[in-house]
Amino acid sequence: MSRIQLENVTKKFGKVTALDGVTLDIKDKEFFVLFGPAGAGKTTILNCIAGIQIPEEGVVKFDGEVVNLVDAAHRDTAMVFENYALYPQMTVYDNMASPLRSNLYKKDEEYIKNKIQEIAEMMKMDYLLQRLPSQLSNGQKQRVAMGRALVRSPRVYLMDEPLAHLDAKLRNAMRTELKEIQANFGTTSIYVTHDFMEAMSLGDRIAIVNEGHIVQIGTGDEIYYMPCNEFVAQLMGDPEINIIGGTLAKSAKGYTFTMNAGGKAYELPADADLFAKFDEVGLEKVEMGMRPQHLKYSFEPKEGYLKCSVYSYESIGNKSVIVAEMGELQLRMIAPNGLTVKIDQDVYVDMKLEHAMFFNADTKEYVTRYNEAEIKSFAIRED
Amino acid sequence: MAGLRIEHLYKRYENSGKKKSVQNDYAVKDLNLVAEQGEFIALLGPSGCGKTTTLRMTAGLEDITKGEIYIGDVLVNNLHPKDRHIGLAFEDYAMYPPLTVYDNIAFNLKAKGVDKAEIDKRVREIAPLMQCDDLLDKMPVKLSGGQKQRVNIARAIIRRPELLLMDEPLSHLDGKARQAMRTEIKRLINDIKCTTVYVTHDQLEAMSLADKIAIINFGVLQQYGTPAEVYDDPVNEFVASFIGEPPMNILETTIKGKGDHFVFTFEGSNLEIEVPKRYNNVVKDGFKCKMGVRPMDVLIGGPDSKGTSEEVATFENLGDERRIGIHVGGTLLMLITDAETRYKAGDIIKLEVRGEKTHLFDIETGDRIRE
Secondary structure, eight states, X not given: OOOEXXXXXXXXXXXXXXXXXXXXXXXXXXXXXXXXXXXXXXXXXXXXXXTSSOOSEEEEEETTEEXXXXXXXXSOEEEEOTTOOOOTTSOHHHHHHHHHHSSTTOOOHHHHHXXXXXXXXXXXXXGGTTSOGGGSOHHHHHHHHHHHHHTSOOSEEEXXXXXXXXXXXXXXXXXXXXXXXXXXXOSEEEEEESOHHHHHHHOSEEEEEETTEEEEEEOHHHHHHSOSBHHHHHHSSSSOOEEEEEEEEEOSSSEEEEETTTTOEEEOOOOHHHHHHHHHHOOOEEEEEEOGGGEEEESSOOXXXXXXXXXXXXXXXXXXXXXXXXXXXXXXXXXXXXXXXXXXXXXXXXXXXXXXXXXXXXXXBEEEETTHHXXXXXXXXXX | OOOEEEEEEEEOOOOSSSOTTSOOOOSEEEEEEEEOTTOEXXXXXXXXXXXXXXXXXXXXXXXOSEEEEEETTEEOTTSOGGGSOEEEEOSSOOOOTTSOXXXXXXXXHHHTTOOHHHHHHHHHHHHHHTTOGGGTTSOGGGSOHHHHHXXXXXXXXXXOOSEEEEESTTTTSOHHHHHHHHHHHHHHHHHHOOEEEEEESOHHHHHHHOSEEEEEETTEEEEEEOHHHXXXXXXXXXXXXHSSSSOOEEEEEEEEEETTEEEEEOTTOOOEEEOOGGGTTTOOTTOEEEEEEOGGGEEEOOTTOOSEEEEEEEEEEOSSOEEEEXXXXXXXXXXXXXXXXXXXXXXXXXXXXXXXGOEEEOTTXXXXXXX
């Protein structure tokens, strides 16, 4: 059993407040991701749990017991760092054995051998055991660093951007591998990353961290489909979500949305819950969030489509992104590869409004979205 | 403006202090490349493949062991870098910290003795192109990474080079800034229409920016073509697996005859995929090779699908898309889907592979086997 809680944790470095009243409740055996931009305070949270840093205010609890005064060595955590931190003079086997040979967690050699064999097989690295770190690729080094943490059965695994050093391809491949073995961990794990795909793929739940605050906690689906503000919406998804400013007004059928740029008015498709929410908040100025896959384009003029010009057309692997421009507004949308698109040529754009989400134009906070009830039903897990 | 022509280019670094008899291998081996005037080409490959060495030889920062480099019609092998009419932008910004952004951009022109009014005109022309007109009075320490790289590129193009050389200009930037900067570079090159050579190890950058991509491995050019050519028609396994994310699935296979056609079979798996008919003349029963198929071309069948039933090994919900991994023998076969269905490890799905989209590779050499 290891439930990890932070209650109102504040950590300062001199005049800089790194964490400001952070509260988290991480369940036993949960794979919990801390996600946010560089400098958000993710690593500081991890260090407070590990006992490497002591918060000025607030408490850290393991299974309900306050551990603020327990030093790092006695908290029984296992850490994996971005920079591997392997002993260069030791073989992979000895590196992996090192935590089990330390005085604190001493095990006999027979146990160590079996445990290493088990973990090495799980991580598909049994053929590496006799090598020295200098004979390993970066991906292999990270595998060893992770294997070394996994040989122990600590109360919690703490992983600080373990894949951040790897190039994009290897990072994706390793992420998938980690996903595959994750089910075998059986131990609470806290994973820090700035890569939204890692967060989405690996996290049972994700906490979005920004400027020392927890901004939102939820499942990947919850955060992707119902981000609590525009900042979070923009973090999840590549290319970034389109934020389109406009005005809501009541109409005969429900509501219209008039775009600030160009002034085109859209009759919003009916959604009783959505309109009820609009009635309740009575907002005029809103910003609409539209993911790039929910925009449609045409290179011929089409009824109801907005006339824009192509700002750029870029392949992103298995698909491409067209950025269309209309005055100040830029719209990103997904298109297939291999189109003949010239920069500055005309392009006509329409939106699948039934996927829209709406934010308050002043506070940038989430108001509502289409099909909210349905999304809640699969995105929010209560257990 | 001018094109670039590289002919039979070799580079070997001299041994320092080691036995004379042991020679280093070539860092660049018999490289031939032509970039037409105004073309944007990317040199793409893993680290150590010789792409930066090639760029540095083009810039005149590195001696040429053998071969010729022409900028326009001028053989530049023995020209001093400053006489090659090139602009350089590297990963590191290397700005003069005590000078303002304006003076940093103007520095090269000042050094050349261009008169003040002309310098001012050109700085004010370039600055908006790179969206650094608001930054001109700032000092370099006040700039973010993305802003520094903007200034760095502005500095490279102010001399109106005939050839612009860029070495991993985006690799210092984080995800969001990198994406924004990539778009800006694309716009910029479109505006100034300068022949550009762009070195990167990131296939995404090469695919999104370049008119043509030269894929290099161990100093040897593997393939030179448009992004669509290298993606759809790779010459070998290396190119096939280097281009595209997630990479092409590549599996060892034994081909079996089945009635009037052939199928790919895989050790330790029941999966069978039809071999396209066009290969009928090159394959036979028992033929061993590697099969490649992109994750986009592996599909999940509906309820009445005739596909093979397979167990989901990994399911990753990435928001914009979902990735599913299936064990085929010892390999994880990946597929991508936009569909909203959620799976979990252990679920059974019907797998359909678009046989007509498969590629064949030689098991030993990795070369493409063509019909």
